[in-house]
Amino acid sequence: MLAILSSTALVGCNTSAIYGDRDYNPPVYWGRHVVEKGETLYSIAWRYGRDYRELGNANGMEPPYTIHPGQVIRLDLRGRAPADAPRTASRPTGSTRTPASSPAPAPKPEPAPTVTRKPDRNVDLSEQSQTVSDINWRWPHVGTVIAKFSTSGKVNKGIDIAGNSGDPVRAAADGSVVYAGNGLLGYGNLIIINHNEHYLSAYAHNRRILVAEGESVKQGQTIAELGSSGTDGNKLHFEIRRNGNPVDPLPYLPTR
DSSP: OEEEEOTTOOEEEEOGGGGTOTTOOOOOOSSEEEOOTTOOHHHHHHHTTOOHHHHHHHTTOOTTOOOOTTOEEESSOOOOOTTTSOOOOOOOTTOOOOOOOOOOOOOOOOOOOOEEEOOOTTSOGGGOEEEETTEEEEOSOOSOEEEOOBSSSSOBSSEEEEOOTTOEEEOSSSEEEEEEESOSTTTOEEEEEEOSSSEEEEEEEESEEOOOTTOEEOTTOEEEEOBOTTSSSSEEEEEEEETTEEEOSGGGSOOO
């Protein structure tokens, strides 16, 4: 539940559609979120367009960011990711102690990614990969791209890839599964993979999820079956986020 905190400190409830509305682009810096069963800090940060490290820091947490149902996550506080400031003294994992609120510096514009290892064009696209921002990326599915990344007009925080129900959805890069479930409005059966301290990727609308939270996955590993959960037709919605911010996945993936 998203609660709106007014300047007079009165609390009111707002529809959860705010984080499923494609015309509204987070981040959200007001209200609070009450943790529900099955949620992780990663999925909550994803929902509200926040960097999971920054949101955890704002709420007095440290890795591995353990949370529990009923815990209140303050959204009206701004924290700092470890790369932005020295780590504070260790606090118990999952603590709800609230640090003093102080505005964080405005986020820096996301730099354009640079390809440091080009793909091998002598193999099929499904096997091609390239290194961008120190991560080796490949296509999670090689169907036709039917909707591209867009931050204006009809907002799309990733790309949509056509496919048939049951097609394999593959991990775009090595990483660890930090969310596997269907609790994020508009995403259906969703998988979020953490690749390093800066990058996460997401795979939405799956028919069936084949991995579990906490599982390590390898690039190219089948992690789900393509489907239409949470949408109106079979497709894979694929996102990459850097420091919590959606970025265009196409520069990270081998050129078609």
